[in-house]
Amino acid sequence: xxxxxxxxxxxxxxxxxxxxxxxxxxxxxxxxxxxxxxxxxxxxxxxxxxxxxxxxxxxxxxxxxxxxxxxxxxxxxxxxxxxxxxxxxxxxxxxxxxxxxxxxxxxxxxxxxxxxxxxxxxxxxxxxxxxxxxxxxxxxxxxxxxxxxxxxxxxxxxxxxxxxxxxxxxxxxxxxxxxxxxxxxxxxxxxxxxxxxxxxxxxxxxxxxxxxxxxxxxxxxxxxxxxxxxxxxxxxxxxxxxxxxxxxxxxxxxxxxxxxxxxxxxxxxxxxxxxxxxxxxxxxxxxxxxxxxxxxxxxxxxxxxxxxxxxxxxxxxxxxxxxxxxxxxxxxxxxxxxxxxxxxxxxxxxxxxxxxxxxxxxxxxxxxx
Ligand code: 5AD
Ligand code: SF4
Numbered sequence: 001x002x003x004x005x006x007x008x009x010x011x012x013x014x015x016x017x018x019x020x021x022x023x024x025x026x027x028x029x030x031x032x033x034x035x036x037x038x039x040x041x042x043x044x045x046x047x048x049x050x051x052x053x054x055x056x057x058x059x060x061x062x063x064x065x066x067x068x069x070x071x072x073x074x075x076x077x078x079x080x081x082x083x084x085x086x087x088x089x090x091x092x093x094x095x096x097x098x099x100x101x102x103x104x105x106x107x108x109x110x111x112x113x114x115x116x117x118x119x120x121x122x123x124x125x126x127x128x129x130x131x132x133x134x135x136x137x138x139x140x141x142x143x144x145x146x147x148x149x150x151x152x153x154x155x156x157x158x159x160x161x162x163x164x165x166x167x168x169x170x171x172x173x174x175x176x177x178x179x180x181x182x183x184x185x186x187x188x189x190x191x192x193x194x195x196x197x198x199x200x201x202x203x204x205x206x207x208x209x210x211x212x213x214x215x216x217x218x219x220x221x222x223x224x225x226x227x228x229x230x231x232x233x234x235x236x237x238x239x240x241x242x243x244x245x246x247x248x249x250x251x252x253x254x255x256x257x258x259x260x261x262x263x264x265x266x267x268x269x270x271x272x273x274x275x276x277x278x279x280x281x282x283x284x285x286x287x288x289x290x291x292x293x294x295x296x297x298x299x300x301x302x303x304x305x306x307x308x309x310x311x312x313x314x315x316x317x318x319x320x321x322x323x324x325x326x327x328x329x330x331x332x333x334x335x336x337x338x339x340x341x342x343x344x345x346x347x348x349x350x351x352x353x354x355x356x357x358x359x360x361x362x363x364x365x366x367x368x369x
Pocket of ligand 2: 061062065108
């Protein structure tokens with residue numbers, strides 16, 4: 001007999017097979033799952049959604065991931081780097097609007113110049129906002145020394161998506177050289193943890209060659225790693241990338257959206273106190289995508305604060321939404337999304353992951369004993 005959602009959710013610990021069953025639920029049954037995740041979210045992290053102002057600092061990337069529009073070999077986009085003043089202006093906007101937190105994201109680079117520029121920017125943001133604005137970095141794989149220097153300069157959270165947790169699938173989605181290895185990605189995640197960051201990771205959902213079993217494995221991976229934050233969203237094809245040739249293999253838009261919301265809701269149930277983002281990619285495939293994710297367990301949103309003139313050049317995937325919206329328009333639209341989902345915005349709060357705080361408290365206790 002096939003167990004019902006309620007039967008499955010009675011288990012305190014969901015194993016990979018049970019997660020696979022949940023990922024395979026039809027739409028009606030999935031509603032029960034979403035409602036359960038909604039309750040878990042209310043109970044463990046409350047009904048607040050936190051803003052992280054996203055600054056797409058540069059689209060220069062030294063990598064060539066097969067799925068990504070800004071991969072090094074794509075010559076269609078004009079490459080840019082924001083000036084320090086442009087970054088500081090975006091940071092000021094976030095601070096003045098009580099976002100309390102920003103994310104600086106860019107393609108991957110590790111030159112001395114680059115790492116030093118980031119270090120100086122972090123220090124300036126810290127000084128100019130009296131340490132009020134929290135900074136999350138999303139700048140790819142770096143050395144332990146770089147991670148430490150950035151941490152010491154004021155960054156306290158870091159996002160590094162594993163992209164897919166299955167090493168075999170990872171190898172199919174990246175060039176086979178030494179700069180694109182699953183092992184290095186895992187090492188980087190462990191260095192981030194060691195340095196003291198709140199660590200975020202994530203995956204893409206609905207990729208060619210990806211199975212339900214891979215996705216269940218991804219959720220188990222976050223749990224095994226005891227991750228603090230997760231951002232995951234649907235894969236969206238991009239015609240300038242090698243993976244575009246396999247577009248016939250990916251699930252339909254509706255299926256990718258539903259699968260993504262199921263991933264969010266199951267993650268909320270198995271890791272009740274982490275921070276989970278409602279991603280832009282989800283919104284790109286469904287105008288109600290963000291609301292659905294917030295209802296089913298997400299509690300973080302990343303409004304785009306990149307100056308509008310650069311946005312057309314940071315297209316990781318096709319049909320990226322809101323590329324022309326000014327930051328204040330974005331803010332109003334997101335407030336509406338959040339209210340529609342029945343939640344409120346955690347203005348002026350850093351919204352640290354409760355999971356991280358709990359983990360830190362445990363390790364302090366261990367050190368003390
Ligand atoms: N579709 C969806 N997400 C993508 N990313 C890169 N390319 C795509 C795509 N085609 C995601 C990756 C990366 C993040 C910055 O954007 O997961 O880590
Ligand atoms: Fe570069 Fe990141 Fe795109 Fe890979 S996913 S090509 S590292 S920006």
